[in-house]
Amino acid sequence: MTLPVTPVELFLMKPSIKSLTLEELQQHFAARKAPAYRARQVTDWLYKKRAATFTAMSDLPAETRAALAQAYSFVRPEVVRVLGSKDTTRKFLFRLADGSLIESVLIPASPALYGETSDRRTICVSTQVGCAYGCKFCASGLEGFSRNLTADEIVDQLLGVERESGEKIDNIVFMGMGEPLANLTNLLRAIRIINAPWGLEIGARHITISTSGLAPQIRKLANEPTQFRLAISLHGATDEVRSRIMPVNRKYNLASLLEACDFYVAQKKRLMFEYILIADVNDSHEQAHLLAKHARRLSAKINLIPYNRVEGLEWSRPSRERQESFLRALREHGAVATLRREKGHDINAACGQLRLQTKRASETTPVEA
Ligand code: SAH
Ligand code: SF4
Numbered sequence: 001m002t003l004p005v006t007p008v009e010l011f012l013m014k015p016s017i018k019s020l021t022l023e024e025l026q027q028h029f030a031a032r033k034a035p036a037y038r039a040r041q042v043t044d045w046l047y048k049k050r051a052a053t054f055t056a057m058s059d060l061p062a063e064t065r066a067a068l069a070q071a072y073s074f075v076r077p078e079v080v081r082v083l084g085s086k087d088t089t090r091k092f093l094f095r096l097a098d099g100s101l102i103e104s105v106l107i108p109a110s111p112a113l114y115g116e117t118s119d120r121r122t123i124c125v126s127t128q129v130g131c132a133y134g135c136k137f138c139a140s141g142l143e144g145f146s147r148n149l150t151a152d153e154i155v156d157q158l159l160g161v162e163r164e165s166g167e168k169i170d171n172i173v174f175m176g177m178g179e180p181l182a183n184l185t186n187l188l189r190a191i192r193i194i195n196a197p198w199g200l201e202i203g204a205r206h207i208t209i210s211t212s213g214l215a216p217q218i219r220k221l222a223n224e225p226t227q228f229r230l231a232i233s234l235h236g237a238t239d240e241v242r243s244r245i246m247p248v249n250r251k252y253n254l255a256s257l258l259e260a261c262d263f264y265v266a267q268k269k270r271l272m273f274e275y276i277l278i279a280d281v282n283d284s285h286e287q288a289h290l291l292a293k294h295a296r297r298l299s300a301k302i303n304l305i306p307y308n309r310v311e312g313l314e315w316s317r318p319s320r321e322r323q324e325s326f327l328r329a330l331r332e333h334g335a336v337a338t339l340r341r342e343k344g345h346d347i348n349a350a351c352g353q354l355r356l357q358t359k360r361a362s363e364t365t366p367v368e369a
Contacts, residue, residue: 006306013097016219017054017072017153018046018159019189022198032067042068050159060264077156078184079104079164087278092161102126102148102177107166122171128178133212135235136140137278138247139310140177148183154190158200159255159306173208175231180209181217186222195226195241204228210274215260222264230271231303232261235289241282258294265298272301277326279307279318285329292333300328 020028041060047050054065054074072323077094080101084090088108105124131138132145155175164167172194175179180187191207193199207228211218221230236242242249252260264271271293277283295302304327306317317323323339330337 010040013189014071014073016150017042017068017074017150018148018193019218020072020154021189021192023198028068028071028151034064038064038124040198045109047193047199050163050260065348075156077153077160079160082164090163090165092157095156096129096149100129102129102153102157103260104161104176106161106167106169120171121167121169122173123158123161123169124175125154126176127154127174127180127183131178132182133179133246133248135212137307137310137313137315141317142310142312148186149178151186151189151193154186155200156364157191158194170202170360171206172202173210173231173296175208179212179214181211181214184217184220191226191228193293195228212246212248213252213257214248215256218257219263222267224267227269230264230269231274232257232271232300234273234275234291234294235278236282237287237294239286245278254294258297259318261276263299265300270300271298272303274305276304276305276307277323278315279322281315283318283322283326285326288329290331292330292335292337295330295335295337296333302335304330304337306340365368 022039022043025042026036029036029038035361038060042057045057045060051057052074052113054069057065057068060068075097077096078353079092081093082090083093087108089108089201090103092106094102096102096105107122107124109119109121126149128148129142129146130144134141134144145220158172160165160167172298174187187209194202195204195207204227207226208231209221210231210233212233218230218232234242235245236249237254239249239254242254249257261271275282275291291302294300304323306323307315308318318326327337327339
C-alpha cells in the first residue's frame with residue numbers, strides 16, 4: 001500500500017504525465033531539442049501499451065525517460081475494493097495519492113441501458129471527491145465536498161477499471177461522484193485524452209456528461225467543438241419541487257436553466273433530461289405534463305430512473321404502476337421518454353454509496369487493501 005500524501009504535498013507534486021495532451025508532450029520534447037515523434041511514442045506507451053512506469057518505455061533513450069521522470073509523476077490509483085461479478089454491475093473503489101476515496105462503476109453490455117439497445121460496456125466515472133451541491137436524495141453529497149479530481153485522476157479510473165476487469169470500455173458517463181461542470185477545466189482536459197486518437201479513442205458520442213443544472217457552464221459547453229452528449233438532471237418540473245430536493249435550483253432556477261438549455265440547443269446540440277422518480281415528491285401527473293412541455297421545447301429525450309434507496313435517507317421509488325403511468329402521461333403529452341426497468345444495472349445505486357459505506361466502516365475497522 002502506498003502512503004497517502006498530505007494536501008500540501010499533493011499541491012507540490014509534479015504534474016502527472018497522464019494529464020498531458022499530445023501537443024503538450026510535443027512542446028516538452030521541442031524544448032529539449034528532441035524529435036517530435038517521441039511524444040507519440042509516450043502516448044502509445046501510456047494509452048495503447050498501458051505502461052506502468054517510465055522505465056517500461058523501452059524504445060525511449062534512458063536520458064529521455066530520466067527527463068520525463070524529473071518533470072512528471074507517474075501514479076496509479078490503488079484499487080481497494082471491487083464489488084459485484086462479471087455479469088453484473090461492478091463497483092471499483094479507488095484510493096488516490098492523498099488517501100481520498102472515489103468510486104467508478106462498470107456496467108456490462110446491457111440490452112436496455114438508457115432505453116437503448118446497447119452492447120457496450122459503460123463506465124460511470126467520478127469527477128470530484130464528494131459533492132458541494134447537496135441534493136437531498138444523493139449519497140455523494142452527504143459528506144460534503146473535498147476537492148476536484150485532476151484530469152489524470154479522471155482518466156486513471158478508465159485505465160484502472162480496464163486493467164482490473166480485463167474488459168474494454170467503449171462508453172463513458174460522468175455520473176459518478178461530484179458535479180462535472182463544477183470541475184470544467186479538468187473535465188474537458190480528461191475528455192480530450194479519452195476521445196483523442198492518440199489517447200483512449202472513445203468516440204465523443206459515447207461520452208455523456210451529466211449536470212445538476214449549472215446554467216453558466218451549460219452555456220460554455222455550447223461552444224465546445226467535441227460532440228459529447230449532455231444530460232440535465234431535472235428531477236422536478238417546477239421550482240417548488242426542484243428546490244425541495246436540489247438546493248442548486250435556488251441559484252439557477254428552472255427558468256434560467258431552461259434558457260441556458262435553449263442556448264445550448266440553438267448551437268445545434270442535443271441534450272436529454274434525466275428524471276429520477278421519487279414517491280410523492282415528483283411523480284404526479286401535473287409534473288409529468290410540465291416535464292413533457294419542457295422536453296418538447298428543447299426536443300430533449302427523457303430518461304426516467306426509479307430512485308435507488310440510500311441508507312439513512314427518507315426517499316423511496318414509486319410503485320411499478322405509478323412509474324408506468326408517469327411514463328404514459330409523458331407520452332400522451334408528446335414527449336419521447338423511456339423508463340429504466342432492469343434490475344442489476346442500476347448504476348446510480350452505487351455512485352457515492354460504496355465510498356460512504358467504506359468510509360463509515362473504516363471508522364471502526366481498517367479498509368481492506
Ligand atoms: N452531479 C451530476 C452527475 C452525478 S449524479 C448530476 O447531478 O447530474 C448522476 C445522476 O444520478 C444524477 O441524475 C443524479 O440525480 C442521479 N442520482 C443520484 N442519486 C441517485 C439515487 N439514489 N437514485 C437514482 N439516481 C440518483
Ligand atoms: Fe452532487 Fe449530482 Fe449528487 Fe446532486 S445528484 S449531490 S449534484 S452528485
